[in-house]
Amino acid sequence: MFESAEIGHAIDKDAFDAEEPLLREALLEAQYELRQQGRFAVIILLNGIEGAGKGETVKLLNEWMDPRLIEVSTFDRQTDEELARPPAWRYWRKLPPKGRIGIFFGNWYSQMLQGRVRGEIKNAQLDQAIAGALALEQMLCDEGALIFKFWMHLSREQMKARLKTLQDDPLHSWRLSPLDWQQSKTYDKFVRHGERVLRRTSRDYAPWYVVEGADEYYRSLTVGRILLDGLQAALKAKTPRLPQPHAAPLIASLDERGLLDSLDLGQSLDKDDYREQLATEQARFSGLMRDKRMRKHALIAVFEGNDAAGKGGAIRRVTGALDPRQYHIVPVAAPTEEELAQPYLWRFWRHVPARGRFTLFDRSWYGRVLVERVEGFCEPADWLRAYGEINDFEEQLSEAGVVLVKFWLAIDQDTQLARFKAREKIPFKRFKITEDDWRNRDKWPLYREAVEDMVDRTSTEIAPWTLVEANDKRFARVKVLRTINKALEAAFAAD
Amino acid sequence: MFESAEIGHAIDKDAFDAEEPLLREALLEAQYELRQQGRFAVIILLNGIEGAGKGETVKLLNEWMDPRLIEVSTFDRQTDEELARPPAWRYWRKLPPKGRIGIFFGNWYSQMLQGRVRGEIKNAQLDQAIAGALALEQMLCDEGALIFKFWMHLSREQMKARLKTLQDDPLHSWRLSPLDWQQSKTYDKFVRHGERVLRRTSRDYAPWYVVEGADEYYRSLTVGRILLDGLQAALKAKTPRLPQPHAAPLIASLDERGLLDSLDLGQSLDKDDYREQLATEQARFSGLMRDKRMRKHALIAVFEGNDAAGKGGAIRRVTGALDPRQYHIVPVAAPTEEELAQPYLWRFWRHVPARGRFTLFDRSWYGRVLVERVEGFCEPADWLRAYGEINDFEEQLSEAGVVLVKFWLAIDQDTQLARFKAREKIPFKRFKITEDDWRNRDKWPLYREAVEDMVDRTSTEIAPWTLVEANDKRFARVKVLRTINKALEAAFAAD
Known part of the structure; x- marks a missing residue:
């Protein structure tokens, strides 16, 4: 499931610089069209391996698009108000309205995966959480949401190298919590359970997109491109209702290097x-x-x-x-x-x-x-x-x-x-x-x-x-x- | 969930005799149209309380319709061939082809419910089985099947009375296995877990129909009527593809007596x-x-x-x-x-x-x-x-x-x-x-x-x-x- 995201995708700076302004403009335009139509909301879920650029991607999307029409929600520790209510309440209150984009950073998938990796729940409970996530996403799509699920990926070696770089740089080390470090040890568990989650929750109306996170330029263009393609397809759709199945390939290889090339x-x-x-x-x-x-x-x-x-x-x-x-x-x-x-x-x-x-x-x-x-x-x-x-x-x-x-x-x-x-x-x-x-x-x-x-x-x-x-x-x-x-x-x- | 099926629905013999020939004829006609169109298969699942007339209903449907176009499958003990393969294999091999009707008697729901009632599995495993059933039915509908799920119901008192009658009648007592008798003791468990299963697996494309089973005439006409309405709607559908959501009410009260009347x-x-x-x-x-x-x-x-x-x-x-x-x-x-x-x-x-x-x-x-x-x-x-x-x-x-x-x-x-x-x-x-x-x-x-x-x-x-x-x-x-x-x-x- 992660094969194509471990082959060292990369794009050089010149190619990135040539592409970025066009992508930005097209994304902005799609964003305004989204608001104009007011037909559906966009929900972006960001998950994956620590150090694979989730945070940077959020930052970038905010830079590229009109931040007034995007709301980024991080679901870290639950607040008192959230703890006093059903677990899903925190997600419901942050849902973007039609015409807008919501980025969910640390969402229901993070919670179930962390619980499973730490051994707090077993596979049967993980499957219950998965069934709950599927029901929620199905309902959101039936009610007119367009959902993008990104799994930012690194191979074990890439992750180790990346964590080391971040550690060496005092300006960046704040990003690593003890939990993150634990993930470095439990990479295998995280990937194994992650695969179970992706396998069962990748649906035509809300598929997972796995993006190799090692190269900043490749990662950024890939996420931007997938968003743009999906947005444009949904905006053009003649049928009054979503969900549309996403037709984009699971992994867009913008650097023209695919899995078969790596043979x-x-x-x-x-x-x-x-x-x-x-x-x-x-x-x-x-x-x-x-x-x-x-x-x-x-x-x-x-x-x-x-x-x-x-x-x-x-x-x-x-x-x-x-x-x-x-x-x-x-x-x-x-x-x-x-x-x-x-x-x-x-x-x-x-x-x-x-x-x-x-x-x-x-x-x-x-x-x-x-x-x-x-x-x-x-x-x-x-x-x-x-x-x-x-x-x-x-x-x-x-x-x-x-x-x-x-x-x-x-x-x-x-x-x-x-x-x-x-x-x-x-x-x-x-x-x-x-x-x-x-x-x-x-x-x-x-x-x-x-x-x-x-x-x-x-x-x-x-x-x-x-x-x-x-x-x-x-x-x-x-x-x-x-x-x-x-x-x-x-x-x-x-x- | 079972409220309407415990109020003593009944139809008298004259009304039944007046209705039956018309219903039979219409069902036969729908059945031939189904074969003619060859667009979709029909799968009927029969579950519910022991003694509520599941067996009689199967017999009746075979009498009413052309038995050459119906295949009744009972899934009791697994055969050697079935035991050597994944559990779902036995259902796949019995699927009716397009244009035909398959009645599944003792199906995936019977298995999960019996396992749960006997305590062989817990709720988390029951939920896994439920998720599997949902995935299977969703796929069958996507592939062009029309699914009817009947839960034949009796209140605890009705069941006791019915089991007693059957026991008193030597000609009928063969129908009761030790397991059936056990159900009489574990009626409450069966209904409680059954409710969980029905709640989670009643979907617009394959809803459960709960039918009160105490009165033979009411039960027979109700099942026949629901089948006929669903078949006719699907046969008339203009869209080339099923699934259509079933629009029939969950419980048809042919005797003009509803829950509100019982107040x-x-x-x-x-x-x-x-x-x-x-x-x-x-x-x-x-x-x-x-x-x-x-x-x-x-x-x-x-x-x-x-x-x-x-x-x-x-x-x-x-x-x-x-x-x-x-x-x-x-x-x-x-x-x-x-x-x-x-x-x-x-x-x-x-x-x-x-x-x-x-x-x-x-x-x-x-x-x-x-x-x-x-x-x-x-x-x-x-x-x-x-x-x-x-x-x-x-x-x-x-x-x-x-x-x-x-x-x-x-x-x-x-x-x-x-x-x-x-x-x-x-x-x-x-x-x-x-x-x-x-x-x-x-x-x-x-x-x-x-x-x-x-x-x-x-x-x-x-x-x-x-x-x-x-x-x-x-x-x-x-x-x-x-x-x-x-x-x-x-x-x-x-x-």
Whole structure:
């Protein structure tokens, strides 16, 4: 969920200086239009890792926009008046009216996360708080609010470096309370519980936007840009009522660097290493599948990837280690008539393996947020809500002991072109290349955006995505098998 | 929540025989239209008290409609195949396809309720199960399902009588498992937890319909009628997509007997009794408000009622017991400009009293489901979702220690007319009677339906409605004060 926000996004000062005045002007204009229309209120929630620039972002938004039309509320210690009333009262009294913007700094999410990290509440109580937050936000949206939720993020190392800088600078050290320092120790807890909260509360009408906070310029432009896009879309909306689903990607990469760029596609294995490592991993896999601890689990492997990335070959190397009775391959193509008459996930639920069994999906439920999104086979509202539905689905699998590994096999455009051409020349491979493949290739940037969005929204602790550098097929196949083996071993160890 | 389903609804055999053939024919026709359109699936969930006719209802629906297009699924003990997979798998595999009807008998609600009643799970886990059910139903509706949730109800006495009959009849006794008998002992638990489940899962897109199950004819016609109305509305809907909010009242009273009819409006107090009882209750109230246990609580009293039912007089008798610094009266009229710029409940949240304090609402947040519903001041979608929002709101009040009493002051039409005429004659009361009052009077049946619907959907254990027989003002005033006193004493006793 935080993958794209840990790759070192940065924008240089010149680019920032060139962009900032235009963004400012557009934001101001949107703000006046918001007041003019008076149709809806805007609520901005700021959460995330300490030191990731939450405070600076608030300051900046106040500088950029007309501060008379923004109210910043910090919810720190409760006042006597607040303590004497239901907990939500403090938020209600600070709600911005229609036409205005309210920034909630230290909001309901901060409270539930701090409580969970400190161990004052358990997961069941956290889930109750999450249900309360969802009900509140749903109601606010039904009543005409536009909600932006920002999670300002830092990797563990980035946070440590940042806290150190702040500490060294006496002018800034006032920003760090003892609690903040505690977070530095409990970073892992904060991120783990944060992921649970984000996974369950990212909804089409109020999604989370995760922003990498290390670089000031990148962070500022990204937040400003997301706000501007969302505001303009809502201001232009023809329907009299919000909520509109937010269509912006979860993570806008203004620096033109995405998760897929961060892959080193040059990685490869020579033939001998490949043979040896493949044999080792296959033997290990075969042993794990026969392990008696496997009776408590099932295994699902999802294969997605660029056309010609080598999904079929990788799948064969996985199944090659097993007896055919041990696994079941589900090739996913266009839905049948029977499947079309059911809710989208039905065709995948029917293939959920029993305990002890293994199912490979050659393409999967992610079709909805990949091909269906890019080709327009479903409405934006459908694929936007699919992320949440998929996370719910995978959480149910995980809770039932299913080990779920998800692979995106990534190649670059040159490699794809070479493979397409090769396929055309080899008679028995010609059936593998169609007009569709060439058409999809033209949509490379759209697919790329959909893939990064998918990973950011559905890579979770319980079901992480593994990006597989697949320019070299040998490297890819070994990485796939090794990842499956590690996942099984981790699950067995946790029993 | 179950008030209207415990008043002994009944329909005689002749009326049933006259109605049944028409209903059957219409249901069959709707069923074929459903198949013809193939746009959505229908899911019927049947829950409720043992002996309230769940099984008979399923049998009847199968008789009435074309059983080839209905699939009845009972989810009793899990099969080996089901046990080896995530719990929801068994429901997914039984989902009806578009164009068909699936009846789920013993569904996710049965499981969570049985677990809670038996003490296998606590409230926090029940809430997790509730959140899961809500997510599932929301998704099903988004994917084009029309969901009907029936809670077949019996009062404790009705259930006992019914179980006895069944036991006496050897032909029927097979229906009672040991678990059923256990329910007879744990009726109170089942109803209490059932109320929590209904309160939280009754949503505009999938509301609960509570049906009194004692009389076979009433029960059958009611279920058939609700199904028919809902089906016809969905089949006629112009928008390509469901969910549509269900607009049918939660409890259809086909026998023309509503909750308000069950009141004995003839109750009265003579002057001497009134003086004595009023003085007693006022003294008791004054003492309770000064009790130190009041520091942990706040008190809210909501006054709603027919025009000229005597709300003002009742309020004065309550406040008469107190020092003016001890209470705050909020008269609710048309919202101010400032209030209109906020979510609906904002204007009430701002007046939530601090601990130790008392606020009286002369009309309240129930305006949305009364005057706004009847007069069309808001969309059906708004007032339909308001019930859930109000229950959430009141639950937050209750959890914060607020004691909430809600009064509906009920008079009959003759009494209202007499009071209207009297007001016109008395100069200083003339301002109290307006054109609006006469207009509202014409809408008596609509208000009556809205009131009964409101009580059924929002009378909960934590915030029950008290219906006050107010033809006699003296009787009403004493009942109001006594109810407040009892509520405070119960809250203090539970501390």
